[in-house]
Amino acid sequence: MNKILALDPSGTGTTGIFCANLDQENNIINSYIFGDYTNKDWKEHLKGIIEIVKKRKPNIIIFEDTTYTYGRQHQGTVSLCKLLGSLFGLKYTFDFIQQIGTVPVNNVKSFRDKVQTGTEEITGLSFEIGRGNGWKYEDQKVSLHQVDALVVYHLWTKENMKSKETIGEEIAILKAKKRLGNRQKEELEKLERMYDL
Numbered sequence: 001m002n003k004i005l006a007l008d009p010s011g012t013g014t015t016g017i018f019c020a021n022l023d024q025e026n027n028i029i030n031s032y033i034f035g036d037y038t039n040k041d042w043k044e045h046l047k048g049i050i051e052i053v054k055k056r057k058p059n060i061i062i063f064e065d066t067t068y069t070y071g072r073q074h075q076g077t078v079s080l081c082k083l084l085g086s087l088f089g090l091k092y093t094f095d096f097i098q099q100i101g102t103v104p105v106n107n108v109k110s111f112r113d114k115v116q117t118g119t120e121e122i123t124g125l126s127f128e129i130g131r132g133n134g135w136k137y138e139d140q141k142v143s144l145h146q147v148d149a150l151v152v153y154h155l156w157t158k159e160n161m162k163s164k165e166t167i168g169e170e171i172a173i174l175k176a177k178k179r180l181g182n183r184q185k186e187e188l189e190k191l192e193r194m195y196d197l
Helices: 042-056 075-093 105-117 144-160 164-176 182-196
Strands: 002-008 014-022 029-038 060-065 099-104 125-128 134-137
Touching: 002 042, 002 144, 014 042, 014 144, 029 042, 029 144, 042 075, 060 075, 060 105, 060 144, 075 099, 099 105, 099 144, 105 125, 105 144, 134 144, 164 182
Parallel strands: 002 060, 060 099
Antiparallel strands: 002 014, 014 029, 125 134
């Protein structure tokens, strides 16, 4: 069974958490939990994440990654970068962690906005305008940070944990083409490796 910990990390604010246990055969969520952690000190966020890792023992950790350089540099950015570096290091601390993955922050925010406006969807996630409404996942209220952690999970698994059937279909489409460019050849090789796992 794959156990995935998805994070919307913050160095000085609120870290959103989505942890899912997946059916190994179909990569379908068997169970999940949401959470968040708020503190002004990035080290406290790291301690909180380490406690979740010890308790849940995820074999995959994925998180929203920053662009590192942008126009709003401040102390929060430095703390976030320190936290992100520490997250990469968790693979070397816990032997059950097999993979650390990231999703760019711009992709997360853009996709979340599309879900909110109805042009994209995540099964079970909804947004309603009005007092007492907001984000819900399977009728459970979730915070914006938790939604971002769920979006991180959705985007990463959609790209990296395709079903064998989907991979087979993508391989067939690429093989049916008369000529493949370098990127398409690389994609075909990647898909064939994934199919053989």
